[in-house]
Amino acid sequence: MSKKGAETKARILDTAQQLILDRGYAGLSLDQLIGSLGLTKGAFFHHFKSKNDLAKTLIRRYADEGIALFKSNFSRAKKLSNDPLQQLLLLVGLYEELFEGLTEPYPGCLLASYIYELQQFDDEVLQILNEEFLFSRGELTKLIEDIEHTYPPRRAVDRGALADAFMSIIEGAFILSKSLNEPELTARQLRLYRTLIEALFSPA
Numbered sequence: 001m002s003k004k005g006a007e008t009k010a011r012i013l014d015t016a017q018q019l020i021l022d023r024g025y026a027g028l029s030l031d032q033l034i035g036s037l038g039l040t041k042g043a044f045f046h047h048f049k050s051k052n053d054l055a056k057t058l059i060r061r062y063a064d065e066g067i068a069l070f071k072s073n074f075s076r077a078k079k080l081s082n083d084p085l086q087q088l089l090l091l092v093g094l095y096e097e098l099f100e101g102l103t104e105p106y107p108g109c110l111l112a113s114y115i116y117e118l119q120q121f122d123d124e125v126l127q128i129l130n131e132e133f134l135f136s137r138g139e140l141t142k143l144i145e146d147i148e149h150t151y152p153p154r155r156a157v158d159r160g161a162l163a164d165a166f167m168s169i170i171e172g173a174f175i176l177s178k179s180l181n182e183p184e185l186t187a188r189q190l191r192l193y194r195t196l197i198e199a200l201f202s203p204a
Contacts (some may be wrong), residue, residue, distance in 0.1 A: 008131035009047045014059050021108045025117045059128050062110045066132040085201050089194055090095040096190040109174050137163045151201040169193050
């Protein structure tokens with residue numbers, strides 16, 4: 001694909017993503033999308049076979065970016081410390097940094113937007129939706145198990161539930177932040193999760 005073609009495809013995806021976050025997938029009109037981009041229908045269909053093809057490409061890109069971000073932050077946390085507890089605290093802190101200082105609420109999560117309209121999609125899309133959640137659950141569950149060997153928890157811990165809480169807090173915070181118009185809410189919730197980890201595993 002030429003550089004111009006790649007730029008056009010990226011522009012279509014970026015605009016479609018914002019429209020879905022604003023209106024939902026069902027509210028995305030191809031005619032409006034194409035018109036807002038100043039493209040011909042032929043130019044659009046050169047890159048995507050249909051609205052469904054666009055949706056799959058978009059969620060694939062979003063999931064890949066989410067997993068890449070997690071891997072990057074996890075790798076950085078491991079480089080900064082050999083201690084598993086510190087690695088988890090650093091990981092959460094790195095995500096916290098991403099959402100600190102926002103002047104507007106985070107626009108939302110495309111994964112959540114799709115999940116609210118699952119009836120619009122097939123099993124392939126559902127599989128893509130779950131990739132990031134299952135990946136973070138797997139990596140965090142293993143890390144929490146490593147933490148327990150060095151820092152026995154003060155109370156019984158469901159490793160999987162504690163791992164899932166990371167993504168649950170982020171996704172839930174996006175909704176609250178947008179609804180309450182509080183840009184810093186996501187960072188505050190992550191800070192609270194970090195405090196919970198410290199309380200569970202830090203030595204007395």
